[in-house]
Amino acid sequence: MKRLNVLLLADHNNPTHAGTILEHIGAIEKYSQHNVTLRNPRREGAPGKNALDVFDVILIHYSIWVLWDAYLPKAWRQAISQARCLKAQFIQDEYRYVDLTVSHMEELGIRLLFSCVPSENINAVYRQPYAKSMTIVPVLTGYVHPDFAANLPTVSLAQRKIDVGYRSRENAPWLGNLAREKVLIAEGVQRIASAYGLSTDVSVREVDRIYGSNWERFLSNCRVVLGTPSGASIVDFDGQVETRVHNYLRHIPAAGYEEIARGVLAPFEGNEVIDTISPRVFEAAITRTAMVMFPGHYGNVIQPWQHYIPLERDFSNFPEVAELIHDDDFLESITDRAYDDLIASGRYSYQSFANLVDTALEAEHGRLLEQGLIKARSTENHRLAATISKPFWQLRAQWSLLSQIGHILFLCASSWRASLLVIKVMIAEHGNVQKLRKLLPELARLVVLQKSKLRGKHSGKSLYVQTVMVEDTVVIEGSLAGAPDYRSPVDIKRLFQSLEAGQVTAIRWMADLAYDDRPKMLEGISPVYGIYPFEAVREVGRKFPYDVARILSSIGAKGMPAQCGGEKEEYAVPPKN
Structure with a gap:
């Protein structure tokens, strides 16, 4: 198949973005076999008349939130909706404004969606009539970055000074109990770890977050790192859950999560569950840091006892877990398996991710072309616009x-x-x-x-x-x-x-x-x-x-x-x- 002309719309030059967002954008540009042109509709003027006709695919990255005109101005929306090509979209945080998001997809003419919702939950989350007409491809929230900890030597367990490490943040309450587990695992382990002779460096405070090479060194200095499933146990289809929480906090600003859960969230808890894996799992595997985690789906990527040590949510098995944290032989065996399956195999590399995206784009483009729903493009005389020469992670x-x-x-x-x-x-x-x-x-x-x-x-x-x-x-x-x-x-x-x-x-x-x-x-x-x-x-x-x-x-x-x-x-x- 000839190479497709792909217009990638992403907020790629926003200095406030986390590194994982830039890595995700950069991987598509770096590893795709197609001609990728990168543009940021937040910072660039609208395309001229018929300017998008040179593209076979318009691919909207999840850093462009299609709900808001601040991210995708009206002129860009109009140009995209009128373009006779395949329109695809990456999406994350799919537990918010689902119905409204799908209605915007319909206006834009999105036909291919790359979703982080587990495949068994896709039909329940994307229940809207238009969503049933889209091709939905499950993907992960992030993949293995080739340069992560590349310059750090492997640190032996004997040299690691922290027994249990963890960094996260407190999520918005309307995401439900699953998102709250990031706080619960930190509080629970901190409360009891010292009784088992374990040193901890655990925090969910924003000011304690660690970035860049400091994060790599932190992981390499921990015997184990804590973890929970990523996602939410409440899917807010129409925005009413978030609105109710705002109103509740308006009257009781000091209300904690438990009070909000009782007063607002209880009727919605578990309406749908999005349980997936965080890129933090791959980072731990790269540094050969063992993982102690609450059991979960984790996108079907990792399994308890094979890749991580399961910790019961009531901490009832913590004595056994603590014993294993002290066991060098056991930690070496489980980190070796995690490294072999997640890293060395290459299954979760950004190269594999780009191959998956290319395959999906080619298949959907061919199907729509055959049905006459899009127009064929010519790539012979197309000159790609200038793109940043360095990979984004270097910048x-x-x-x-x-x-x-x-x-x-x-x-x-x-x-x-x-x-x-x-x-x-x-x-x-x-x-x-x-x-x-x-x-x-x-x-x-x-x-x-x-x-x-x-x-x-x-x-x-x-x-x-x-x-x-x-x-x-x-x-x-x-x-x-x-x-x-x-x-x-x-x-x-x-x-x-x-x-x-x-x-x-x-x-x-x-x-x-x-x-x-x-x-x-x-x-x-x-x-x-x-x-x-x-x-x-x-x-x-x-x-x-x-x-x-x-x-x-x-x-x-x-x-x-x-x-x-x-x-x-x-x-x-x-x-x-």
Whole structure:
């Protein structure tokens, strides 16, 4: 078969993306046998008339969220829907807005979908009439990166200083009990490990996350690493679960997961389960770090006792697990099997992934061409547009640096107080780049709220914002419902004292937004949308409580209606269609 001209639409030059996203994009461009042209519709103008006619395939990457015009502008949507070629899409996080996502796929004319939903669950998740007409190919969320830990020597078990390691984050509550397990396994093991003579380095806090080569070294220094299935045990087909959680937290901001599960999630729990594997499993196998994991499906890639040590969810078998963690011979045998099956076999390499994608594109293109549903293209005289010459994973350090410089310039131009805080942190941390990497984007989001940089067409609604303190939680809350009955604004003295004493357990932005407003709202307030935790700001607040208290208390300090108990800022928001 002749090589296809493939237009890959991806948010490839976004410096805030995790490395796994860039690796996924780069693998398609690097390993595909077809002619791949890469474009970012978020940053490039719309194609001219008939400009897409030179392509046999338009492939939309999961970094382009088709729900929102901010990711795929209307002009691009129109051009894609009118193109007479095969249209395919990668998708992840398939537990949110499923019905709305499929309706957008129908508008675009998507005929081939690469899904991370396990094959046995595809028909239940994609139950919509249009979805039944698509060809759906199961894929994994990520694959084996060829350069991961390539420059690190294999570290023997005797040299590893950490018995049990783990890093993750707390997921949104509306993903259900399966996603909550990331927190439960960390808390449970931390609570009992020391009784069995095990040292731990376990955290689900955002500020403790580890990136790049530091993550590779961390894994190589652990005897075992914890793990849980990736995915969700609630599929929110129409957005009502997330909306209900937002409304619940609006009234009870300090509510924990268990309370939210009882009050909101119980009727939806287990409506469908998406249980798949994380690329972290491959990274552990590469570094020959044994895995202790809750039992699960894991995309049918790994099996208990063959590739990982199963840990019961009630931790009832932890004594036996702890004994095995101390057993060098057992750990060597299980890590050898995991390495042989997952890494050395090549079955889960990005090369194999690209081959799978090529095969699916060729088969679907041929089928639609035979049925006369698409037009044949010519590749002989087509000149591919210029693409980045280096693989994206080689550019991660440069993008990270550019991102930090951009945030610093923005803060300098927008807020002297935030800029001063950055300088203080740099001095205190001796230029610790890791600390700044987490702090800078959070400060930028706070300044966006503070300085009213969010703009859109006014629709008669204003987004009211106010900082309040509920028990030990600082809440930056927003509402579209005119002037709501706000709580009293935060007392700066109390906030300062709580930060200084380390009594603030969370700083969150929470917006009470109606589901129907969301696609358009994202154009105006995507940097601070939904529920967003400011973990790095909270951590810095212990060392610099006055600076952080001043920044937080100044949010919503202008123009708030008098009946709200203080002054507030208003934000113009785009109208609904």
